[in-house]
Amino acid sequence: MGMTIVEKIFARASGQKRVAPGDLAVVNVDVAVMLDSTFHPNSRRRILKLQDPEKIVVIYDHMVPAPDKLSAEGQAYGRAFVKKFGIKRFHDVGPDQGIGHAVIADRAYALPGGVLICADSHTCASGAFNCAARGVGSPDMLGAITTGKTWFKVAPTVRYDFHGKLKPGVSAKDVFLYLAGTYGHHTNQNVEFGGPALATLSINARRTLATMGAELSAEFATFEPDQILLDYVRERNSAPFEEQYPDADASYADRRRVDLDKLEVLVALPDSVIQNSVPVGQVGKVKIDQAFIGSCANGTLDDLAEAARVVNGKRVAPGVRFLVTPGTQATFIAALKAGYIQTLMEAGAVVTPATCGACFGGHMGVLGPNETCVTASTRNFKGRMGDPSARIFMASPATVAASAIAGHLIHADEIA
Amino acid sequence: MIRAKVWTFGDHINTDLMLPGDMLFASEEEQKRVVFRANRPGWVDEVRPGDIIVGGLNYGMGSSRPAARSLRNVGVGAVLADSINGLFFRNAVNFGLIALEVPGVRAAFEEGQTAEVSLEDMTVLNRASGVTLKALPIPKMLLDLMLSGGIYPHLEQQGYIEPNRDRPPPAP
Structure with a gap:
């Protein structure tokens, strides 16, 4: 039996031939994204070692520009941290500012076939880029940046296949509202998106859907790669990557057809x-x-x-x-x-x-x-x-x- | 064996109910005061150390915020739910909060009854009704972390983060 997209990514990142639902995969983390919340005086811990500063991105997004004194102090602390460990990818208040997952998209920090984590539940947004991206807790982040690894419970996957084309005025958000309204929560399941109409959805539309994977309570929300995606990433990031397609005989908990042209606002x-x-x-x-x-x-x-x-x-x-x-x-x-x-x-x-x-x-x-x-x-x-x-x-x-x-x-x- | 009084909650109890957004950057002491402020005001004054939360489906859906830490700080002895959101579960493991998925548990308990939890057998007993339920297995690596106070002591011992002497004591 073959593997789904995230199963293939987990297998590579954990150095195994295959993984299956029920396994615990201990994986190498390709990108760890730290937010301003990591440095807030009421929640931070003093970090003594980093496994690899090159794998870290620091983005200030929750409390920017600083609306209060504690946030301001935390952000100053974070700047000193960035300097001390020589972290190159730093998005402070200024022209490079943005919401973490949106900055990741602009810069294509999430590479197809890779593993990305961030201490924010909407990290699944980067699933639009064929990346196994997951929101973790702040302690997970400390574990990952200091050891280079984290763990994922391998869950069964529900596959959604898109057909047709959205009517004018109907958006990716309406697709999400349809999925959440019709199929409800996906606790302890992954969702995988693809199908013949994938090319009708822009990268931004895919980002909306992948982001809302968190609201389906899915473990991972991952898109199949296509030429639109590969071009998008290559225009923005010269790093090598290996995109992952699901195996033809991948095993899914369920496979559901979504007729985009039938969806309403x-x-x-x-x-x-x-x-x-x-x-x-x-x-x-x-x-x-x-x-x-x-x-x-x-x-x-x-x-x-x-x-x-x-x-x-x-x-x-x-x-x-x-x-x-x-x-x-x-x-x-x-x-x-x-x-x-x-x-x-x-x-x-x-x-x-x-x-x-x-x-x-x-x-x-x-x-x-x-x-x-x-x-x-x-x-x-x-x-x-x-x-x-x-x-x-x-x-x-x-x-x-x-x-x-x-x-x-x-x-x-x-x-x- | 954990034996304690049960507080029942419904399906999809979300992180924002346990830790409201406007308290995200407050101190742990302040955060502990607002658990379930929106859906069950006054609960933090009624719950006793060691008490058990019984939830329905998808317990802890939502944010990455340390809602599990607030429950631990309130003194919650265990969370038992029909299913537990994956992100909340990660935080439970890492903050040393006992959290078990026990299919059928919500229907098996009424509020105020006593639950007996065996971590050796991974079972939950309602002595009043005589019903015993089986908890879903947790990989050993994660169960060990959960029961040994979470990830922080390990990161401290390995010299990755500075020991925090101000950390509040672990839950009883």
Whole structure:
């Protein structure tokens, strides 16, 4: 019996001929991404040795620019750490700033066939690059950067095959809402994406889907490689890699067909995305206080383009705060050059620097008591973006942008 | 053998409920005060050291944040759930919180009943009903880490990180 994509990556990275569900694979880590949270005074530990500084990337994203004194002290501590160990790939506040997983995408730090970890649950975002990328805890990170290794329990894999093509206005976020709404959680399972329609999904669309793998509670969310991906990576990173395709006789827990052309615009109701999606037209007239587009899931240039298309020439409804956070400063500049930022700001959006900020209720857009938000970001858990009494609906950038204009949840076609 | 009172929770109990985002960078002492603040206010004042959490499917879904550490600091003796989210499980292993996947456990217990957990046999007994359930096996390397206080003592002993004398004492 053959292996799935991640099984092949684990086999290579653990020096074995094959691995199978139920195994524990102790693997060499190719890239370990440390975030500003690692250096925060309330959580950091003093690291004495690193296995290989060349394998480490340091990216400040959660609390940037530093909104308080403790974060500022932690970030200064981290700069000294970077200097001491001679870490070359460092993304501080400035032109190279961005949300970790988005920076990884911009620079192609996640190589096909490789193993990447980061102490953030949305690390699976880099599964878009045919990489076995997994969010770990902060202690795992300390273990991996000092020993060079980590462990993965090998889980069974569910394979999704894409067919057809998304209708205009239906996005990768809607594909995710369909999968979460229809199939629910994938605890202790991997998901693998591919199929004949893979080429119809842009790299940014794949990133959205892979990122949201965390919200399916999948162990790994990994895309099959194709020419689009290989070209993308080679344009950005000259390091050698060996992409992994699943074996023809790979063993899957289930194999599911997704007809992209049949999918509709969906919204997840508050508190969970698990079997909680409904067509946006069926939600009723839900008045909103805040509309947010951003995060590692929806801060791509595609997302900003879609939001700008929807709000072009219109004005945000009175009483609505429309916040937009590009995934990286590089994406911000690209959106500026393309005119998207001007369109968004003229419509009344507040565009923030690249940060995890509002998505995790950290800063720059925290919700107050009893407020209602529609978000194109990663999570709608109770209390996620601020006060526990706030309601968070999750939707695509187009739906969020349209809702900001209407002042209530609405399908983008209805304000066109 | 762990023998303690059970607190029951539902499916998909997420990390943000155990450790809210606005407390992500607070001290461990402050974080410990807000466990289940949104879904079960006041619980931290009722739970006693050694008590057991029984959850449903996908316990601990969500973030990489150290929610398992907060449960350990509150004194939770074990988490038993129908299934446990992989990322939460990693943190449980690394922070030395006993966390077992026990299919059927949620339906087998009512809140306030007593659970008896044998780590040798990997079984859970509800003495009130007489029902015994089998926990899913945990690879030896991970079980050893979980039961020996997590990864930090090992990293300290090997000289990878500086010993932290201020670390709070391990759970009873």
